[in-house]
Amino acid sequence: MSDSKPMTYAQSGVDIEAGDQMVSMIRRHMKRTYGPRVIEKHGGFAGFFRLDYNEKLFKRNYKDPVLVACTDGVGTKVKLAAQAGIYDTVGIDLVAMSVNDLVVTGAEPLFFLDYLGVNHLNPQQATDMVKGVADGCHQAGCALLGGETAEMPDVYAPNDFDMAGFAVGVVERKRMLDGTRVEKGDVILGLASSGLHSNGYSLVRAIIDNKGLNLSHCYPELESDETLGQIVLTPTRIYTKPIISVLRKYRVKQVVSSMAHITGGGIIGNLNRALTSDLDAKVARKNWPVPPIFQFLQGQGNVEPEEMDRVFNMGIGFCLIVRPTFAKSVKKRLEKAGQTVYKMGSIVKGKGRVKLT
Numbered sequence: 593m594s595d596s597k598p599m600t601y602a603q604s605g606v607d608i609e610a611g612d613q614m615v616s617m618i619r620r621h622m623k624r625t626y627g628p629r630v631i632e633k634h635g636g637f638a639g640f641f642r643l644d645y646n647e648k649l650f651k652r653n654y655k656d657p658v659l660v661a662c663t664d665g666v667g668t669k670v671k672l673a674a675q676a677g678i679y680d681t682v683g684i685d686l687v688a689m690s691v692n693d694l695v696v697t698g699a700e701p702l703f704f705l706d707y708l709g710v711n712h713l714n715p716q717q718a719t720d721m722v723k724g725v726a727d728g729c730h731q732a733g734c735a736l737l738g739g740e741t742a743e744m745p746d747v748y749a750p751n752d753f754d755m756a757g758f759a760v761g762v763v764e765r766k767r768m769l770d771g772t773r774v775e776k777g778d779v780i781l782g783l784a785s786s787g788l789h790s791n792g793y794s795l796v797r798a799i800i801d802n803k804g805l806n807l808s809h810c811y812p813e814l815e816s817d818e819t820l821g822q823i824v825l826t827p828t829r830i831y832t833k834p835i836i837s838v839l840r841k842y843r844v845k846q847v848v849s850s851m852a853h854i855t856g857g858g859i860i861g862n863l864n865r866a867l868t869s870d871l872d873a874k875v876a877r878k879n880w881p882v883p884p885i886f887q888f889l890q891g892q893g894n895v896e897p898e899e900m901d902r903v904f905n906m907g908i909g910f911c912l913i914v915r916p917t918f919a920k921s922v923k924k925r926l927e928k929a930g931q932t933v934y935k936m937g938s939i940v941k942g943k944g945r946v947k948l949t
Contacts (some may be wrong), residue, residue, distance in 0.1 A: 596748040621719070621726035625736040629702070631786040639737030641703050644760065656765040660699040663758035664689035667794040669825070672800075674751050674806050676821040679717050682755060683724020684731070685790045688828035690759040691732040692853040692910065695832045696866075698769040698839055699761035701734035706757040708741045711748040721755065724827075731830040735760065767839070771850040771866045778849050778939040779919035780873055781864070784932035785909030787885055791829040791856040792903040796824060799893035815884045815889070823885055831910045834929035838912075840920055847918035860946045863911050868939065872942025873913075876881045876949050901948065913939060 626632070631640035640669050644654060661721065666685045673682045683706070691701045706725050708718060718741060729736045739757075747865075748754070787792045788796065792920030800807070814823055831853075839848060850866035863873050891901050900906065916938075940947075 613689075616732060621723045622736045622738075623730040625726050625734070627735060627892065630735050630737065636860050639703065639705070639735075643702075643736060651887050654762065654764060655760050657698075658765050658768065660694055660697050660761045660763055661758060662690040662693040663756065663759075664693065665754065665845065666754040666790050667796060669790050670753055670755060670894050671797060671806070671823070672793065672824055674753065675900060678821065678823060679720040680727075681726045681825055681827045683721050683726070684728040684827035684830070686725055686755050686757045687728025687734075687759070688733055688830045689790055689855070689860065690757060691728075691734065691761075691830060691832050693855075694759050694761045695781045695835045696764055696851045697761075697770070697855050698851075699850075700761035700836055701732050701761040701832055703735040703737040704729050704732070704757060704759045705737055706739040706755065708739070708753065708755055709748060710741070710743055710753045711750050713743045721753075725757070728827075728830060732759075732832045733836070734761075734832075738941060743787040747887075748820070767846070769850055770847065772941055773869055774849040774867055774871055774913050775915075776871065776939055776941055778791050778913045778918055779916050780875060780936045780938060781914060781919065781923055781926070782908040782934045783829075783831060783834075783878055783910040783912075783926065784880070784934070785854070785905045785907055786829040787826040787883060788824060789855070789905055789909055791905065795825075795893070795895070795903055796889060797894075799889055800824075800938070803892045805892065811888065813888045829909050831931070834926050834931050835910070835912075837929055838925055841925060842918070845915075845918075847915045849913045849915065851913065852911045854908050858901045858904055858906060859908060859911070860948055863946045864944055866911065866913055867944050869944040870941065871944065872940050873937060873946045873949070874940050875937035875946060877906075879936050880907055908934070908936070911936070 629642040631816060633640060666682050669685060672683055673679060687704055694701055708721055726736050735748060805820060808819050810819055850868040852863045854862045867873060886904055926933045
């Protein structure tokens with residue numbers, strides 16, 4: 593018979609009580625994202641969401657609905673969040689990366705689920721992260737239906753964490769967008785990004801480390817009162833509500849030909865995905881200003897211009913390809929919704945490439 597003391601889960605690094613405390617703390621953040629299609633079940637093992645709603649005010653009357661799903665993470669931006677001690681913004685990034693991909697198809701986001709993996713569960717820090725997710729869901733107009741938090745000390749180093757999530761949306765099949773409707777002469781509209789968004793952070797961190805940059809310092813080259821840490825942790829802009837408003841405005845005439853979410857690969861590596869193989873996107877970089885953070889990082893890291901274009905969004909977070917006769921009205925509607933919109937270029941005959949001049 594062994595004389596050793598009884599072992600517990602907490603001794604192995606997993607605190608069940610902290611997990612229970614976190615669940616009670618995040619509930620209010622989840623509930624503020626609920627709409628009339630969420631069905632609440634106390635103590636449920638899954639979330640419930642009605643695709644339609646019988647009451648006249650809310651029903652969608654789908655004829656041929658197609659479910660659309662996207663999943664993504666935040667990448668190594670979480671390392672800078674931990675380093676700066678700012679935990680309530682990366683959740684917005686997490687939602688943005690999925691719902692911005694989802695709305696490219698013309699789909700309305702319905703609900704979101706998240707995963708949080710940590711070394712040690714700090715209920716307040718975890719609640720801040722989930723609050724960010726709820727903030728993102730509120731901006732996107734979808735429900736935070738559930739999630740999972742895993743405490744794994746053998747997988748994550750102290751102070752490390754990771755986030756992942758996925759979104760589900762719906763679109764009428766005849767309203768789906770896939771690039772096949774793009775025509776020569778269509779106009780390319782670009783929506784301004786809020787900054788770096790959530791791509792290229794391994795390079796960002798390398799530049800910060802190699803040059804000994806201070807996240808708590810305000811650099812005059814950034815033309816801002818914010819610190820470097822605040823600027824590089826600016827959340828990814830969520831474009832779903834203004835895009836959906838445009839698509840709903842033009843229900844009969846499909847004035848939007850195609851769209852692209854500008855993520856890793858930049859404009860060249862993402863806008864081409866909105867084209868067919870016989871058309872090119874001709875884009876003039878003089879048509880929009882490049883935010884100071886990109887120029888600052890390029891100078892500090894001595895990064896080649898081609899590499900900047902390949903890694904970062906360079907100030908454009910989302911693109912719409914629209915019929916030329918409707919370009920002004922679409923631009924005006926997006927600006928009314930709070931977006932900064934630039935006419936980037938147009939569609940010409942080609943081979944499915946982006947010509948950045």
